[in-house]
Amino acid sequence: MSPSVPLQEMIRAIRSARTQCEERGVIQRECAAIRAQFRQADNGGRSHNLAKLLYVHMLGYPAHFGQMECVRMIASPRYSEKRVGYLGAMMLLDEKQDASLLITNSIKNDLSNSNQYIQSLALCTLACMGSAEMCRDLAPEIDRLLRASNSYIKKKAALCAVHIVRKVHDLGELFTKAARSLLTEKNHGVVHGAVVLITELCERNSETLERFRKTVPDLVQIMKGLVISGYSPDHDVAGISDPFLQVRILRLLRILGRNNEGASDAMNDLLAQVATNTDSTKTVGNAVLYETVLTVLDIKSESGLRVLAVNILGRFLLNNDRNIRYIAMTSLQKIVGTDHNAVQRHRGTIVDCLKDQDASVKRRALDLSLALVSASNIRSMMKELLSFLSSCPPELRSQTASGIFNAAERYAPSQRWHIDTILHVLTTAGGDVRDETVPNLIQLITNTSELHCYTVHKLYRALLSDISQQPLVQVACWCIGEYGDLLLRGECQETEPVQVTEDDVLDVLETVLQSHMSFPSTRGFALTATMKLSTRITENVDRIRSIVSIYGSCIDVELQQRAVEYNALFKKYDHMRAAVLERMPVIEKNSQGHINGETIKESQTVKVKPGEPQQPANQVCDLLDLLGGSEQPLQPSPALGSTAPPMPVSTANTVGGDLLDLLGGLEPTPITPVATVTVYEKDGVTVTLSCEKQSDSGLTVTLTASNSTESDIRGFTLQAAVPKSVQLHMKAPSGDSLPARGAAKVTQMVVLNNPNKVNLKMRLRISYTSQGSAVQDTVQIDSFPGLGQ
Amino acid sequence: MQFMLLFSRQGKLRLQKWYVPLSDKEKKKITRELVQTVLARKPKMCSFLEWRDLKIVYKRYASLYFCCAIEDQDNELITLEIIHRYVELLDKYFGSVCELDIIFNFEKAYFILDEFLLGGEAQETSKKNVLKAIEQADLLQEVRYTPNHSHVWQI
Numbered sequence: 001m002s003p004s005v006p007l008q009e010m011i012r013a014i015r016s017a018r019t020q021c022e023e024r025g026v027i028q029r030e031c032a033a034i035r036a037q038f039r040q041a042d043n044g045g046r047s048h049n050l051a052k053l054l055y056v057h058m059l060g061y062p063a064h065f066g067q068m069e070c071v072r073m074i075a076s077p078r079y080s081e082k083r084v085g086y087l088g089a090m091m092l093l094d095e096k097q098d099a100s101l102l103i104t105n106s107i108k109n110d111l112s113n114s115n116q117y118i119q120s121l122a123l124c125t126l127a128c129m130g131s132a133e134m135c136r137d138l139a140p141e142i143d144r145l146l147r148a149s150n151s152y153i154k155k156k157a158a159l160c161a162v163h164i165v166r167k168v169h170d171l172g173e174l175f176t177k178a179a180r181s182l183l184t185e186k187n188h189g190v191v192h193g194a195v196v197l198i199t200e201l202c203e204r205n206s207e208t209l210e211r212f213r214k215t216v217p218d219l220v221q222i223m224k225g226l227v228i229s230g231y232s233p234d235h236d237v238a239g240i241s242d243p244f245l246q247v248r249i250l251r252l253l254r255i256l257g258r259n260n261e262g263a264s265d266a267m268n269d270l271l272a273q274v275a276t277n278t279d280s281t282k283t284v285g286n287a288v289l290y291e292t293v294l295t296v297l298d299i300k301s302e303s304g305l306r307v308l309a310v311n312i313l314g315r316f317l318l319n320n321d322r323n324i325r326y327i328a329m330t331s332l333q334k335i336v337g338t339d340h341n342a343v344q345r346h347r348g349t350i351v352d353c354l355k356d357q358d359a360s361v362k363r364r365a366l367d368l369s370l371a372l373v374s375a376s377n378i379r380s381m382m383k384e385l386l387s388f389l390s391s392c393p394p395e396l397r398s399q400t401a402s403g404i405f406n407a408a409e410r411y412a413p414s415q416r417w418h419i420d421t422i423l424h425v426l427t428t429a430g431g432d433v434r435d436e437t438v439p440n441l442i443q444l445i446t447n448t449s450e451l452h453c454y455t456v457h458k459l460y461r462a463l464l465s466d467i468s469q470q471p472l473v474q475v476a477c478w479c480i481g482e483y484g485d486l487l488l489r490g491e492c493q494e495t496e497p498v499q500v501t502e503d504d505v506l507d508v509l510e511t512v513l514q515s516h517m518s519f520p521s522t523r524g525f526a527l528t529a530t531m532k533l534s535t536r537i538t539e540n541v542d543r544i545r546s547i548v549s550i551y552g553s554c555i556d557v558e559l560q561q562r563a564v565e566y567n568a569l570f571k572k573y574d575h576m577r578a579a580v581l582e583r584m585p586v587i588e589k590n591s592q593g594h595i596n597g598e599t600i601k602e603s604q605t606v607k608v609k610p611g612e613p614q615q616p617a618n619q620v621c622d623l624l625d626l627l628g629g630s631e632q633p634l635q636p637s638p639a640l641g642s643t644a645p646p647m648p649v650s651t652a653n654t655v656g657g658d659l660l661d662l663l664g665g666l667e668p669t670p671i672t673p674v675a676t677v678t679v680y681e682k683d684g685v686t687v688t689l690s691c692e693k694q695s696d697s698g699l700t701v702t703l704t705a706s707n708s709t710e711s712d713i714r715g716f717t718l719q720a721a722v723p724k725s726v727q728l729h730m731k732a733p734s735g736d737s738l739p740a741r742g743a744a745k746v747t748q749m750v751v752l753n754n755p756n757k758v759n760l761k762m763r764l765r766i767s768y769t770s771q772g773s774a775v776q777d778t779v780q781i782d783s784f785p786g787l788g789q
Numbered sequence: 790m791q792f793m794l795l796f797s798r799q800g801k802l803r804l805q806k807w808y809v810p811l812s813d814k815e816k817k818k819i820t821r822e823l824v825q826t827v828l829a830r831k832p833k834m835c836s837f838l839e840w841r842d843l844k845i846v847y848k849r850y851a852s853l854y855f856c857c858a859i860e861d862q863d864n865e866l867i868t869l870e871i872i873h874r875y876v877e878l879l880d881k882y883f884g885s886v887c888e889l890d891i892i893f894n895f896e897k898a899y900f901i902l903d904e905f906l907l908g909g910e911a912q913e914t915s916k917k918n919v920l921k922a923i924e925q926a927d928l929l930q931e932v933r934y935t936p937n938h939s940h941v942w943q944i
Contacts, residue, residue, distance in 0.1 A: 008893050015892075051896050058802060058895065060817065080930040087899055094810045117926045120904075127908035128808060152922070159907040189913045196910050234915040237870065244914045247867045287866030294864075326835045327865060360835045 006048045011055060027056055038069050046073060047084040054084075054091055067092050067099045074106045079118065082110070086121045095131030104134050111141045116152055119145075123156040127163040135164040139171050146178040151187035158182060158193025162200045172201045176208060183218055188235055188242055191222065195248045202255050213256050216263050220270045223249050227274055238282045250274070250291040257299030264300040271296050275308050286316070286324055290331070297335055310335070310342040317349045322358055329353065329364035336371045347372050351381070354388045359395075366396060370403040378411040382421060390428050397432040401425050405437065415448040416494070419455055423472070427462060430469025438471050442478055443587045454494035456483040461498070463508055468517045474525045477512060480505060481529025482584060485536040502537045506530065510547065520556050527551060527559060531566045535581045545570055565771040576683060580773045676704075680766060680779045684709030685738070687718070687766060691784050697757065701750040701784070707738035709770065716768040718748055723761060727753040738768070760784060790868070790909035791843065791858045792819075793902075795891065798852050800824045803891050804898055808909035827856055837865050848872050852888050874916065875905055881920055900926070 010030055017023035030052060037049045050069055057063035070092060073085025093100040103125075110122035123145075126138060142164060145157040161175045175197060182194035202209040226241045235242035253271075257264040274292050279285040289312055296309040316328035329350065336343045350372065353365035366388070373381045382404070389400050404425055412418035422441050425433065445455050459476035467473050480487065484505055491497050512518055512526040527548075534544045548570065551563035569577050680687040684707060691701040707713045716736050722728045733748035754760055762781045767774070795804035802820060811819070826840060827847050838845050840858075846868040847856040855872045859865070876886075878901050883890040891898050904919045904926075906912060913919050 007896075011893055055895060058805065060802075079926075083900070083926070083930070084896065087896060087903075094807075094812075096810060096812060115929070117922075117929055120922075120926075124903045124907055129810065131810075155912050156907055159910050159912055162910065163908040188915060189918065192914055193910075193912065234917055237874075242914050243870060244867060244911050247864050251862070251864070283866055284870050287864060287870055290866050291864050322833070322835045323837060323866070323869070326837055357831075358834045360838055 006045065007051045007055065010052050014055075014059070027059070027061055031056060031061070035065060038066070046076075047078075047081045050084045050088050054088055057091060063092060067097065071099060071102045071106075074103050074110075079115075082118060082121060086125045089125055090128045094129050095134075100129065100131060101133065104137055107134070108138060108141060111138065111145065116150065119149075119153055120156055123153070123160045127156075127160040130160075130163060130167065132167045135167045135171065139164050139168075139174055143174055143178060146175065146182065151185065151190045154182065154185070155187065155189035155193040158190065158197045162193075162197050165197075165200050165204065169204050172204055172208065176201060176211070180212075180215065183215060183222075188245055192245045192248060195219075195245070195252050199248070199252045199255060202252070209255065213260065213263050216253065216256055216266050219249050219253055219256075220267055223253075223270055223274070227270075227277060237284045239279055240284050240288060243284045243288050246274075246288050247291045250288070250295050254295035254298050257295070259300070261300050267295075267299070268302060268305060271301065272305055272308065275305075275312060280315070283321070283323070286319075286321075286327075290316075290327055293331060297331070297339075306339065307342070310339060314346045314349070317346055317353070322356070322361060325353060325356070326358075326361050326364055329361070329368055333364065333368055333371070336368060340372075343368075344372060344374075347377070347381075351384045354384060354392075359393050362392065363396060366392075366400060366403070370407065373407040373411060375411045375413075378407065378413060379417075382407070386421070386424055386428070389425065394432075397429045398434070401429050401433045401437075405433075405440075415444075416451055416454065419444065419448065419451065420458075423458060423462065426469055426472040426475070427466070430472045433471055438474050441471075441475050445475075445479060446482075446584060446587050449586070451494065452479075452483045453486045453489075453492045455479060456487050457492050457495050457498060460487055460500075460505075460508070463512070467512055467515055470519050470522050473512055473518065474522050477509065477522070477525040477529040480509065481525075481532035484529075484533045488537065502533075502540045503543075505533065505537075506540060506543055506547075509533075513547075513551075520558060523556070524558055524562060527562050527566075531562075531569075532581050534570075535578050562772055565773070568771060569773070573683075580775065677785045679703075679764065679781050680777070682777060683770075683775070685713065685766070685768065687764070687779075689781065689784070694751075697753055697755045699752045699754065699760075699784070701752060701762075703748045703750065703764070705738060705746045705748075705766075706742045706744075707740060708742050710740055711771050712740050713738040714769045715774075716746055716766075719765040719767070720750055721763045721765075722752065723758055725754070725756040725758055726760065727755075729753075790863070790871075790906070791860065793858075793906075794820060794823065794854075794856045795898075796824050796854050796856070797888060798828070798854070800828060803853065803888065804895060804902070806899070806902060806906075823856065823858075827854055836869060846872070850876050853891070871906075871911060874911075875902065877916060878905060878919055881916070882923065 013026050013030075014023055017026050034049045034053050037045065046069070050066060050073060053063050053066040053069075057066075066088060070085050070088035073081045074089060076082055076085065089100070089103055093103070107122045107126055110118050113119050113122075123142075126134065126142075130138070139161075142157050142160050145153055146161060149157065158179070161179075165172045165175065179194055179197045179201060182190055183198070185191055185194070198212055198215070202212050223246065226246055229241060232241050235245075237243050240246070253263075253267050257267055271292055275289065275296070278288050278292070280289055293309045293312050296305050301309075313328045313331055316324045317332075319325060319328075332343050332346070332350070347369075350365055350368050353361055354369060356362055356365065369381065369385065373385075385400065385404050385407070389397065389404065392400055404421065408418050408421045412421070419441075422437075422444070426437075426441075445452070448455075456479045459472075459479045462472060463476040463480075486492075487498065487500060487505060488502060489497075490499050509526050509530045513523050513530070518526070530544055530547055534541050537544075548563050548566045551559050552567050554560045554563060569580065573580075676688045676690040678686060679689045685705065686708065687703055687705045689701060689703055691699055694700050703718055705716060705718070714737050716733075716738050718730075718733065720728060720730060729751040731749040731751065733746055735744075735746050738744070738746055750762075752760070752762075762784075763778060764781060765776065765778045767776045769775070791809045792805070792807045794802065794806075796802050802824075805816070805820065807816060823840065823845065826838070827845070830838070836846055836848055838847075843858045844861065844863070844865060845856060845858055846865050847854055848869060849855075855876065857868055857872060859868050879886040879891070879898065882897070882901055883894070901919070901923055904913065904922050913922075
């Protein structure tokens with residue numbers, strides 16, 4: 001066909017346009033001309049016009065008015081017009097357009113045309129954009145062509161059938177028989193098409209897969225022919241005979257050999273042969289080797305073959321070509337779970353790939369490295385990972401940090417190492433760590449009491465050098481608040497102690513408070529830490545007092561609230577200050593199953609434990625071992641009254657707590673107490689107790705709490721313990737908040753059963769949050785009114 | 790294969806072949822984003838990248854990027870070979886092909902691609918056979934086409 005002069009002229013005109021605007025002008029004029037031409041009768045230039053339109057479409061301009069022209073051209077008797085018409089159909093008509101159905105008939109006719117090139121156009125178009133309807137209509141035609149035509153058409157029909165099966169799964173049945181017979185043909189194109197078709201059929205339907213397993217010997221035969229045969233000029237690529245066909249056959253073998261001993265055995269020798277004989281100097285050889293490795297690792301191959309495959313991957317890892325290294329790591333990732341030891345042997349090379357320039361390779365190397373960390377290599381791996389963290393691309397930092405934390409948690413050889421590692425990550429990539437890192441680290445620190453001095457020293461030094469990394473600053477503030485006295489003591493066994501005065505420490509905290517880099521939550525940490533220090537230092541309490549009162553008028557509401565509350569603590573409740581601010585108890589690590597930060601509302605919709613009492617989160621839950629039932633530990637929150645919302649936790653600290661659920665309504669059953677005695681009265685919180693005998697050994701105790709202070713109390717809970725032989729059932733409390741000035745009370749019922757008639761005692765633990773600080777108190781009740789004991 | 794895109798270093802699309810049904814708008818969006826992503830890659834980087842849930846295989850030949858999106862189970866290395874084979878076919882047909890050949894004879898580029906790939910899979914693994922088929926089809930259009938003509942129209 002002569003080059004389309006009109007087309008090429010138009011292309012030249014468009015390309016010579018100097019601005020976008022000019023180009024649009026040219027195109028508008030051309031499109032108008034094309035539209036006019038379409039409306040006219042056949043003038044011999046139709047194919048040129050449509051070609052012009054397709055070019056315009058490729059530049060991104062609308063071309064839908066050409067759709068009908070495509071339909072008309074496809075029906076034309078002239079080959080040149082058919083060719084461009086079908087091309088237009090593939091570009092402008094997809095199955096979503098209604099017009100696509102109009103060409104079904106034309107395609108049908110062309111499929112039976114005597115000229116194979118016209119048949120070919122129809123097949124190509126059907127395989128590219130055929131909708132499910134069109135496929136259903138034309139499937140029998142395709143099947144016919146699969147059986148009785150020349151190899152040129154057969155190979156195309158096979159791939160067309162693949163498209164049909166993808167669109168309409170049921171039609172797979174139709175092609176099964178024909179596919180089988182195509183395998184015996186000599187023509188490579190036909191065999192290739194047949195293999196692709198069989199692969200598709202087997203992936204869709206397991207019954208078909210069973211049937212095609214019988215073809216394994218034939219496939220092995222064909223592969224052998226390709227691998228061993230001499231030079232075949234038609235299909236040779238760099239010394240490999242028809243690598244495209246080899247790869248497809250290997251993939252089909254993989255599917256057929258998966259989970260099947262017999263089939264896997266039959267292909268063992270062949271795979272070994274391909275693995276050893278394929279030349280791996282060029283990409284094409286490596287492509288075949290890659291597919292072989294994938295197949296070996298996926299079927300039930302014998303161990304020698306597996307080792308061979310992993311070794312090939314090891315060789316790939318050392319290849320100069322970056323693509324090959326990437327491929328190797330992707331494959332190793334797939335088997336790191338099952339063949340862990342084999343992959344471990346290549347750990348060194350993988351870790352080296354962390355230093356590769358390419359981001360894709362780095363990512364793969366990171367994934368693999370994290371999977372290869374184990375107890376024996378944790379120290380050396382961590383060194384590599386930490387140095388990677390300092391130089392890795394920003395999009396990988398968060399993943400690296402979490403990976404490091406996970407690995408450290410699982411395999412930390414010592415507490416100090418663990419803390420050091422976390423601190424290192426916080427100093428290098430503090431901005432990219434997840435939110436729960438701060439509470440996790442704090443929990444870890446409180447648990448290693450012997451390292452408190454060391455930790456606070458390290459954190460203090462870190463804070464002196466850099467206050468921009470928020471998680472680090474938050475943890476540092478918290479530690480200085482908690483363990484400031486250790487810092488001031490000036491002695492430390494684990495590390496060089498700092499000689500600081502109280503003023504220095506307060507300076508640091510004030511810097512954090514005033515810095516524009518600090519987040520509001522960080523400043524909250526700093527303020528609370530400053531407050532805590534008031535009980536741990538001796539001379540500069542006035543300075544703390546003034547800091548706290550200044551922040552009483554801070555714009556940030558949270559800070560202001562805290563400052564006001566702390567101020568109140570100084571002014572009115574100075575006697576309580578020491579108790580309120582004393583050292584935190586050890587926080588227990590909770591199990592994975594816990595919900596973090598859910599609202600109160602959500603906990604009430606959970607059917608199992610209705611009306612769960614809220615606990616101030618920073619509390620140790622193990623009650624006294626008088627109780628048989630163990631309590632589920634809580635997720636700690638890092639600071640007193642921090643911004644983390646309260647968490648629902650089962651504190652059904654009873655033996656046989658399930659019984660509670662069957663019994664439990666949200667309202668306690670109304671029992672008028674007979675006689676009431678006050679068992680606890682402190683800081684404006686009063687708890688009274690009354691009891692009523694239910695039976696010879698059974699007793700119902702009602703506890704009532706009220707709050708006479710000026711501020712509301714939240715998270716009020718009661719826990720009880722009784723002597724071993726006594727059975728205790730705590731019913732759900734009426735609520736957990738005590739509004740100020742006794743506006744409302746909280747009642748909770750406790751059912752006791754004392755079969756052995758032992759001397760009844762009860763220890764009661766009261767916990768609540770008031771003015772942002774958590775309070776916990778214990779009281780022992782030795783006598784119960786109305787029991788005559 | 791889900792689709793193949795050819796684009797210049799300035800991001801201009803020279804050929805697009807889609808084997809999955811997508812609306813025009815979606816195609817434009819994918820093209821725009823993918824072109825940006827690939828053009829941002831440095832010269833020595835890996836030819837493979839993960840983009841959305843697809844594997845992208847690309848290679849640069851002179852001023853043109855050849856970019857294919859393949860599925861999870863497809864072999865990346867053989868896709869590189871497919872791209873290379875297509876370039877060889879174009880080269881043989883046009884005689885030392887350059888970007889301008891593909892611009893001014895884009896419909897030919899499509900015809901050649903359609904003789905090599907069908908429905909996203911390779912249909913003919915012999916270079917000779919593909920070229921022979923194209924030759925015959927061209928003859929059918931009754932006038933013999935001489936490839937070198939294309940150079941006359943260069944700017």
